[in-house]
Amino acid sequence: MFEDFYSTFATVSLTVTGLWMYVASSRFRDWMGDRDHFRRASAISVQLAFPGLMCLFALIDAQNSTLWRVSFGLTSAAAIALLVGLTRRSTGRWYRPNEVGNWIAVVIFAAIGLVAVAPKAIDDIMSAAPRRMEFFLFTLLLLDGLVVAWMMLFEEAQAA
Secondary structure, eight states, X not given: OHHHHHHHHHHHHHHHXXXXXXXXXXXXXXXXXXXXXXXXXXXHHHHHHHHHHHHHHHHTXXXXXXXXXXXXXXXXXXXXXXXXXXXXXXXXXXXXXXXXXXXXXXXXXXXXXXXXXXHHHHHHHHOOOHHHHHHHHHHHHHHHHHHHHHHHHHHHHHHO
């Protein structure tokens, strides 16, 4: 069961990341002219790609709980550091959907890290299997990234 989810989700996540990279490459000149805009696009890339990377790490040995716990914890910490760093380095406020979506992603990555570090606590509190909780959080994270990317593209259309 774990292998099926991880392989399917990794494929979906990385495919969507590839599509986002295509959009970003077609808008490269516009977005590089405004470093904050570039940072917003980079934050979306983190939201879309990192869950797929986590799933790929978990596929190395899906039955090894230590591997998924360590890889999910470290990758979540890296994603949080990148998202917060991108926000803090910006010179101005981000477009509201980007800002809200970015902080939602930070919270979801923190929750993924928490489940990875303390899976027993999640089982005790919510009577939910830790890996199923991770599945749910991955899905929310991908949805958040897609919504923020969509809103970012429409924000540009409104500005024009």
